[in-house]
Amino acid sequence: KILRVAVIGAGRMGADHIKRLSTRIHGAEVAAVVDVDLARAQAAIEGIDGAAALSSADEALNNGDVNAVLIATPGFLHEEILYKALEKDFPILCEKPLTPDAESAWKVVQAELALGHKRIQVGFMRRFDAEYSALGSIIRNSELGELLMLHHQHRNPSTPEGFTNEMLINDSVVHEFDAIRYFTGEEITSVQVRLGKPTRNAPNGQHDPQHVLLETESGVLADVEIYVNAKFGYQVATQASFEDGIVSIGGDSGPYIQSAGKWGGSVTPGFEERFGAAYDVEIQAWVDAALRGEIGGPTAWDGYATAACCEAGVEAQKSGEKVKVQLNTKPDLYK
Ligand code: ISE
CATH class of the missing domain: 3.30.360.10 (Dihydrodipicolinate Reductase; domain 2)
Structure with a gap:
């Protein structure tokens, strides 16, 4: 089994994670890159076989080829994507902050509780x-x-x-x-x-x-x-x-x-x-745990x-x- 990851957001952090997922990380591949700026998504998948460049997260989550999500958009955009990914019961690596305020972070915790198991790992790489x-x-x-x-x-x-x-x-x-x-x-x-x-x-x-x-x-x-x-x-x-x-x-x-x-x-x-080496260890821990149906780091509670x-x-x-x-x-x- 392999993680087919949709990376949402191809900015500074997203691009960095796309590089590591497609070169150094075992057990995962980049399946899709989503960015409102489609040209930026296209640039990010250059040279990555089998990856799609898309402009909507919905499209990526529903395309059948994706079974995991890495969220690297600005923090205020995390919440909506988190709910969609939880609905799919996909393993999620969400860059910090989980959401911009405690109230919305608590709602995300409630949504994960309703699912009954941990699916969200928050990107505190330190x-x-x-x-x-x-x-x-x-x-x-x-x-x-x-x-x-x-x-x-x-x-x-x-x-x-x-x-x-x-x-x-x-x-x-x-x-x-x-x-x-x-x-x-x-x-x-x-x-x-x-x-x-x-x-x-x-x-x-x-x-x-x-x-x-x-x-x-x-x-x-x-x-x-x-x-x-x-x-x-x-x-x-x-x-x-x-x-x-x-x-x-x-x-x-x-x-x-x-x-x-x-x-x-x-x-x-x-x-x-x-923190280059720390990011590598973090993402590998996420992938290894996700393949066992677990998370490998900081939780939604830590995000909250x-x-x-x-x-x-x-x-x-x-x-x-x-x-x-x-x-x-x-x-x-x-x-
Ligand atoms: C940035 O978003 C980070 O996460 C960096 O680790 C931090 O050093 C920087 O201050 C933030 O803006």
């Missing part, structure tokens, strides 16, 4: 990064005692047009919300956002950088520097403080070169390079819980106050 999983297992195995604090740096070189102030939370810090939940195995209980001195390089009314402060159920404190117009490159790093030590991940990696009176290495230019954190985060951005994260009771399916 869980599949080698250093992230190493830190995750140090925490779970209590190798350095209890985890006390997490310090995150999330820096992007620049933002695409239309990247709003809210998107610093909804599109960027959403990754840390998931990472903190993944590391601690707990829900985040509150979010506060501090706006300090801004860079002159921020467009679109963004206040950049921002300092996000969080707490988890057991009182682990976390902070995130989100800085999306940092210019120098793409950098995502974490330092974790334990009772018996400190662990740092995502630091600079080699090769380190000494030449012409200088020494140093290079910084990854974007998330495709920084992070959406609730984002909502609190955007409110905190506006009020400057510490805002409580409101969550419904976790359904048994996700326990």
